[in-house]
Amino acid sequence: MNIVILSKGPGNYSTKRLKEEALSRGHTVRVVNYAKCYVTLERGNPVVRYKGKDLGNVDAIIPRIASSLTKYGSSMVRQFEMQNVFTTTSSIATVRARDKLRSMQLLAKAGVGIPKTVFARETADVEDVLKQVGGAPVIIKVARGTHGNGVVLAETHKAAKAVMQAFYVEGVNFLVQEYIAESAGTDIRALVVNGKVVASMQRQSLDDDFRSNLHQGATGTPIKLTDEERKIAQKAAKAMGLPICGVDMLRSERGPLVLEVNASPGFAIEKVTNRNVAAKIIDYVEQNAKGKRRKDKVGA
Numbered sequence: 001m002n003i004v005i006l007s008k009g010p011g012n013y014s015t016k017r018l019k020e021e022a023l024s025r026g027h028t029v030r031v032v033n034y035a036k037c038y039v040t041l042e043r044g045n046p047v048v049r050y051k052g053k054d055l056g057n058v059d060a061i062i063p064r065i066a067s068s069l070t071k072y073g074s075s076m077v078r079q080f081e082m083q084n085v086f087t088t089t090s091s092i093a094t095v096r097a098r099d100k101l102r103s104m105q106l107l108a109k110a111g112v113g114i115p116k117t118v119f120a121r122e123t124a125d126v127e128d129v130l131k132q133v134g135g136a137p138v139i140i141k142v143a144r145g146t147h148g149n150g151v152v153l154a155e156t157h158k159a160a161k162a163v164m165q166a167f168y169v170e171g172v173n174f175l176v177q178e179y180i181a182e183s184a185g186t187d188i189r190a191l192v193v194n195g196k197v198v199a200s201m202q203r204q205s206l207d208d209d210f211r212s213n214l215h216q217g218a219t220g221t222p223i224k225l226t227d228e229e230r231k232i233a234q235k236a237a238k239a240m241g242l243p244i245c246g247v248d249m250l251r252s253e254r255g256p257l258v259l260e261v262n263a264s265p266g267f268a269i270e271k272v273t274n275r276n277v278a279a280k281i282i283d284y285v286e287q288n289a290k291g292k293r294r295k296d297k298v299g300a
Contacts, residue, residue, distance in 0.1 A: 001027045001289060002057055006034040006076060007064040014267040017278040018062055025282060034076045035069055046082035060086040060289040062281070063094065064264050070098045086289040088281065089263055092296055093241040097263035100143050100175055103240065106300060110239035112232060113257045115250070116178045119143070121168065126161050133178040136160050143173040153179070180257065183250040187259060188223060190233035190247045191269050191277055194284045197233050199275035200225050220272040229256045236261050241298040244281060 003022050007015040010031040022029045032050055040047045048055040061080050065073030078091035096102055101119045108114055118132050130138065136157045142150030154160035160176070167174045185205035190197045202223040225233070233247040236258045246265025250257045270277050288294075 001059040001285070003027050003029050003060050003062065003285065004055065004058050005029065005031045005062045005064060006037075006073065007031055008033050008035055008066055008069070012064070014278075015064055017267050017270065018064075018281060021276075021278040021282045022285075025286075027282075034063070034065065034073050037076050039076070039079045046079050048076060048079050048083075058083075058085050060088070060285050062088045062285065065089075065094055066264075067098060070095060084293060086285070086293065088244050088285060089242065090296055093298075094263045096298065096300075097240055097242060097245070097261055100141060100260070101173070102300070103261060104175070106239050106298065107236055107258055107261070109300075110235060112236050112239055113252075113255055115139075115180060115252075115257050115259070118176045119173070120164070120176060121173050126164055129164070129176050130157060130160055133176055137179040137181075139177040139179055140164065140167070141175045141177065142167070143175060180250050180252045182253055186251075188225070188229065188249045188251065188256075189220075189265070189269060190225060190229070190249065191245075191265055192233055192237040192242070192247060193244050193277070193280040194287075195234055195237065195243060197225060197230050198280045199269045199273045199277055200229075200233075201269050201272045220268065222273045226256075232256045232258065239298070241296050243284065 005015055005018055009015060015031055019029045019031060032055065037048055037050045040049060058080065063073065063077050074091040074094045077087055077094065080087060081091060104114055104117050116133050118129050120129050130136065137153060137155040138160050140152045140154055140160065140163050152163050154163050164174065187203055189201050189203060191199045200223055201220040203220050206219065229249060232249065236247045237245050240261045242261060242263055246262035248259045250259060267277055
């Protein structure tokens with residue numbers, strides 16, 4: 001097959017691993033910087049251009065779209081979809097996953113456990129917002145953010161009010177979430193491929209940071225999921241319409257709670273768990289690229 005990996009960083013570990021695995025199986029692989037692609041639009045002829053040439057004869061694409069380029073990157077993916085090219089992650093699922101509010105709405109609707117969350121913008125009802133999530137301490141997040149950026153732990157009522165007022169002044173929509181004290185600084189990343197968990201690790205923050213994202217300096221260790229955690233991770237992936245994703249969960253007194261579903265998870269989990277995630281993804285491409293295109297059934 002002719003496989004295109006849409007990635008800004010050919011030296012990125014995840015991109016390199018996908019390319020290595022695909023090449024080892026005899027596929028033709030090209031890493032394309034989607035930020036430098038452009039499309040031409042005319043009736044019945046959806047074209048993606050790159051370095052002055054058409055990107056044609058493509059059997060499958062593997063999008064690795066950065067959060068900062070979600071709209072542009074997903075537009076490139078959509079153009080390939082218009083050509084009926086198989087993609088491991090659809091354009092609509094990428095956009096959906098990058099919107100924290102939309103994600104939480106869909107997870108809650110699907111019956112997936114999540115921390116109690118309030119979405120707000122105005123600050124007139126600060127008291128009620130805090131009351132709805134059980135009061136301080138609370139987690140306050142920018143509605144669009146990644147790698148743990150735009151996330152604040154407000155330990156007191158006064159601090160929470162100040163943060164919300166600051167976000168309001170800046171015109172930022174935000175989420176206020178209950179603080180799960182029993183899991184502070186620790187979470188679980190479950191990597192799902194084709195509806196099944198293929199690797200899982202626990203992430204522990206350093207220096208008392210409440211965030212456990214590896215991009216913030218957390219450490220990872222292999223972990224065996226409970227049956228409930230495995231089912232919740234798979235249910236969350238399905239709710240988001242993502243056959244390949246990273247599901248981040250907390251262990252709470254009332255069971256696993258999903259924090260986020262990442263549409264383009266990194267492969268650091270391979271190094272932690274010694275699981276060949278890239279191989280599972282190429283397996284998925286081989287099994288599905290020639291078949292009938294799946295329709296998005298999420299409906300939101």
